[in-house]
Amino acid sequence: MARLVLKFGGTSVADLDRIRVVAAHVKREVDAGNEVAVVVSAMAGTTNQLVDWCKGAAKLHDAREYDSVVSAGEQITSGLLAITLSDMGVPARSWLGWQIPLRTSGVHGAARIETIETEGLEQAFAEGRVAVVAGFQGLGENNRIATLGRGGSDTSAVALAAALKADRCDIYTDVDGVYTTDPRITPRARKLAKITYEEMLEMASQGAKVLQTRSVGMAMTHQVRVLVRSSFADPDDPQLVAATNGTADLPGTLVCDEEEIMEQELVTGIAYSRDEAKITLVDVEDKPGVSAAIFGPLADAGINVDMIVQNVSEDGSMTDLTFTVSNAELDKARSVIEGAKDEIGYQNLISDGDVSKISVIGVGMRSHTGVAQKMFRALADRGINIHVISTSEIKVSVLIASEYTELAVRALHTAYGLDGEAA
Amino acid sequence: MARLVLKFGGTSVADLDRIRVVAAHVKREVDAGNEVAVVVSAMAGTTNQLVDWCKGAAKLHDAREYDSVVSAGEQITSGLLAITLSDMGVPARSWLGWQIPLRTSGVHGAARIETIETEGLEQAFAEGRVAVVAGFQGLGENNRIATLGRGGSDTSAVALAAALKADRCDIYTDVDGVYTTDPRITPRARKLAKITYEEMLEMASQGAKVLQTRSVGMAMTHQVRVLVRSSFADPDDPQLVAATNGTADLPGTLVCDEEEIMEQELVTGIAYSRDEAKITLVDVEDKPGVSAAIFGPLADAGINVDMIVQNVSEDGSMTDLTFTVSNAELDKARSVIEGAKDEIGYQNLISDGDVSKISVIGVGMRSHTGVAQKMFRALADRGINIHVISTSEIKVSVLIASEYTELAVRALHTAYGLDGEAA
Numbered sequence: 001m002a003r004l005v006l007k008f009g010g011t012s013v014a015d016l017d018r019i020r021v022v023a024a025h026v027k028r029e030v031d032a033g034n035e036v037a038v039v040v041s042a043m044a045g046t047t048n049q050l051v052d053w054c055k056g057a058a059k060l061h062d063a064r065e066y067d068s069v070v071s072a073g074e075q076i077t078s079g080l081l082a083i084t085l086s087d088m089g090v091p092a093r094s095w096l097g098w099q100i101p102l103r104t105s106g107v108h109g110a111a112r113i114e115t116i117e118t119e120g121l122e123q124a125f126a127e128g129r130v131a132v133v134a135g136f137q138g139l140g141e142n143n144r145i146a147t148l149g150r151g152g153s154d155t156s157a158v159a160l161a162a163a164l165k166a167d168r169c170d171i172y173t174d175v176d177g178v179y180t181t182d183p184r185i186t187p188r189a190r191k192l193a194k195i196t197y198e199e200m201l202e203m204a205s206q207g208a209k210v211l212q213t214r215s216v217g218m219a220m221t222h223q224v225r226v227l228v229r230s231s232f233a234d235p236d237d238p239q240l241v242a243a244t245n246g247t248a249d250l251p252g253t254l255v256c257d258e259e260e261i262m263e264q265e266l267v268t269g270i271a272y273s274r275d276e277a278k279i280t281l282v283d284v285e286d287k288p289g290v291s292a293a294i295f296g297p298l299a300d301a302g303i304n305v306d307m308i309v310q311n312v313s314e315d316g317s318m319t320d321l322t323f324t325v326s327n328a329e330l331d332k333a334r335s336v337i338e339g340a341k342d343e344i345g346y347q348n349l350i351s352d353g354d355v356s357k358i359s360v361i362g363v364g365m366r367s368h369t370g371v372a373q374k375m376f377r378a379l380a381d382r383g384i385n386i387h388v389i390s391t392s393e394i395k396v397s398v399l400i401a402s403e404y405t406e407l408a409v410r411a412l413h414t415a416y417g418l419d420g421e422a423a
Numbered sequence: 424m425a426r427l428v429l430k431f432g433g434t435s436v437a438d439l440d441r442i443r444v445v446a447a448h449v450k451r452e453v454d455a456g457n458e459v460a461v462v463v464s465a466m467a468g469t470t471n472q473l474v475d476w477c478k479g480a481a482k483l484h485d486a487r488e489y490d491s492v493v494s495a496g497e498q499i500t501s502g503l504l505a506i507t508l509s510d511m512g513v514p515a516r517s518w519l520g521w522q523i524p525l526r527t528s529g530v531h532g533a534a535r536i537e538t539i540e541t542e543g544l545e546q547a548f549a550e551g552r553v554a555v556v557a558g559f560q561g562l563g564e565n566n567r568i569a570t571l572g573r574g575g576s577d578t579s580a581v582a583l584a585a586a587l588k589a590d591r592c593d594i595y596t597d598v599d600g601v602y603t604t605d606p607r608i609t610p611r612a613r614k615l616a617k618i619t620y621e622e623m624l625e626m627a628s629q630g631a632k633v634l635q636t637r638s639v640g641m642a643m644t645h646q647v648r649v650l651v652r653s654s655f656a657d658p659d660d661p662q663l664v665a666a667t668n669g670t671a672d673l674p675g676t677l678v679c680d681e682e683e684i685m686e687q688e689l690v691t692g693i694a695y696s697r698d699e700a701k702i703t704l705v706d707v708e709d710k711p712g713v714s715a716a717i718f719g720p721l722a723d724a725g726i727n728v729d730m731i732v733q734n735v736s737e738d739g740s741m742t743d744l745t746f747t748v749s750n751a752e753l754d755k756a757r758s759v760i761e762g763a764k765d766e767i768g769y770q771n772l773i774s775d776g777d778v779s780k781i782s783v784i785g786v787g788m789r790s791h792t793g794v795a796q797k798m799f800r801a802l803a804d805r806g807i808n809i810h811v812i813s814t815s816e817i818k819v820s821v822l823i824a825s826e827y828t829e830l831a832v833r834a835l836h837t838a839y840g841l842d843g844e845a846a
Binding site: 016019050053054056057058059060061062064065066068069071072073075076078079080082083084086087093094096098099143144145 | 439442473476477479480481482483484485487488489491492494495496498499501502503505506507509510516517519521522566567568
């Protein structure tokens with residue numbers, strides 16, 4: 001017997017038929033003797049409708065009222081799933097954030113989880129009852145409902161798994177796992193059976209939109225094993241039933257600790273992001289405090305700076321400085337920098353929104369050299385020019401012209417030996 | 424300064440435009456220096472959608488889950504109205520049933536209000552804040568959400584007005600008041616400025632669907648003055664503003680204690696109901712216990728019996744017994760009676776679903792005679808045959824063939840001098 005937290009997103013609970021499929025997945029786990037808590041999102045489209053109403057009611061709205069309105073979406077699905085489960089002979093009850101309670105702090109609309117009372121849920125397990133938990137919501141200050149912000153249901157699920165000391169947190173989603181790279185770019189992309197938290201964190205933040213970065217970070221901190229799997233699979237598929245009973249391999253991709261992965265590949269995956277923009281300041285005076293003069297105002301404006309490169313000039317008095325921001329924030333970043341021109345003191349500002357970031361990721365590179373070298377060589381062989389390079393312990397990222405994105409991803413996928421059979 | 428509870432139903436909050444009109448009504452009261460709590464229903468259509476989902480998920484559903492799902496409707500409107508009010512410069516916050524808390528007991532889906540904590544709401548008033556309360560919902564046992572059943576928002580509003588010792592409870596609805604009879608039947612129907620609780624109770628249960636019977640009963644018990652008024656009136660109409668400031672008569676109809684009505688008419692109104700059916704048992708043995716044998720099984724089956732008439736036969740051994748039930752329950756009532764035929768012992772069962780009940784209502788008839796006599800005369804003059812008669816302290820009801828409904832209502836309206844100018 002295992003204790004599991006299952007999470008289903010908005011497309012998985014989009015209507016009553018889909019909710020019945022979700023219930024069948026839950027029933028399969030219960031029939032195998034597991035204790036199960038389920039976290040659900042709002043029906044696809046519902047949250048957007050509720051957000052639109054709030055925005056339509058007033059441009060500036062009290063975040064506490066927004067939270068009360070928007071949290072109704074998960075309230076509805078949690079009740080409907082509990083009804084459906086009971087109808088299938090699986091005892092269940094719904095739990096709203098305030099009923100558990102799942103206590104939060106911080107800003108409404110983007111609250112952080114502080115504590116989760118497990119007494120009521122443990123009691124439910126003891127009575128053989130499935131706990132259906134409304135995701136995305138908790139209890140804030142003054143007895144108000146607080147929401148966790150976008151992607152909050154993933155976070156709810158992982159936090160719940162941590163609090164309940166669950167054996168695994170299954171995130172049912174519209175893809176069947178994490179791939180070595182985006183399968184839309186190369187049919188030779190392979191599904192990974194396992195990936196470490198660190199790698200998943202890089203994959204997520206590099207644009208593989210399978211799991212919310214925040215929930216992966218929380219899973220890593222609390223060592224919650226997360227299984228990314230498909231909510232569109234047939235719940236009664238014999239292979240799936242066998243995996244549930246432990247007589248076949250788990251489906252999907254398990255996000256886990258490095259120690260649980262026997263043989264680690266040098267490189268696990270190739271990620272890319274098109275939402276990039278480059279700003280170069282030409283002839284910046286190379287004096288103390290100039291970095292603060294540039295990045296202080298950007299931080300104040302809430303603009304996230306990613307890569308930074310500085311070229312020292314020959315005589316050491318002038319420098320060119322290049323950094324990247326998300327494409328969506330390019331205009332805002334430009335106007336912030338232009339507004340601070342006198343304090344910074346630069347000759348010229350050049351920007352380019354037509355760039356992509358390609359990253360090679362793998363915990364194996366901690367103990368191996370030559371990974372970056374192989375990347376530069378593979379790109380050079382295709383005539384792809386590198387604008388900016390940045391590295392961390394487990395990844396190497398480069399900025400290139402957008403038009404080369406697919407070519408670069410495919411070249412690197414092959415170069416690191418990640419190609420599988422063409423799907 | 425007065426303390427007011429305002430209640431707006433589903434059509435009054437059907438979309439953001441309608442919610443803005445509601446907010447303008449609230450603002451008018453606040454600008455006049457009043458302390459205001461507002462009770463809102465779900466947007467028109469939302470509750471039906473949520474109920475349909477619950478029914479679609481399972482034929483038999485846990486009422487606690489049903490309540491959790493369905494209460495989301497009022498949760499949404501309470502937040503949206505609070506946002507709209509704040510946007511108009513009127514400080515406001517939303518209150519869900521569990522946040523007040525408004526404690527309930529009894530069956531989920533049809534819970535009864537037990538207590539209402541007023542501390543939080545009083546605090547809100549002290550801070551000059553409007554309390555926007557989600558109607559129809561409260562906190563049940565085990566920290567679960569409970570709903571009050573259909574029409575529950577009227578009950579929420581009256582109960583809240585009683586707990587807050589409000590000066591008045593304004594029910595904004597899609598009619599502009601209570602009329603001497605249904606204006607669709609006669610254009611000469613007049614709007615009543617005031618009506619007593621007792622009369623309103625009869626008018627409501629007799630088919631004038633302005634206020635829920637349950638909320639009128641509660642208003643009478645707790646002496647809450649209820650004003651029935653139109654939610655479609657222009658909130659900034661000078662006449663309405665004057666009424667708010669106490670320099671003009673109140674709009675709508677005030678439901679209040681008899682003492683507050685200076686000059687009482689003999690008859691206040693004519694009500695009718697087409698949802699009636701008559702069952703006659705021919706040749707019932709006239710022995711002790713026969714009534715129990717008939718009405719016991721009907722009560723057990725949850726069937727509400729209204730009028731009962733018994734004719735004694737000449738020799739006193741046999742009797743005919745006639746009673747009425749709602750038309751919707753006729754088939755059920757027939758099969759209950761037929762199933763108990765042996766215990767009851769009757770010759771024949773005759774039923775008629777094509778009947779209407781017409782009632783003449785007025786507290787004035789307590790101290791005057793001849794009211795019934797005038798009714799029988801007016802109907803006889805039009806050749807309308809009376810099947811059954813029943814009377815109470817303040818009303819006389821007769822059962823007639825349905826086809827005469829409008830004719831009877833118009834004749835009685837004229838006979839009791841209720842006709843006004845044709846609208």
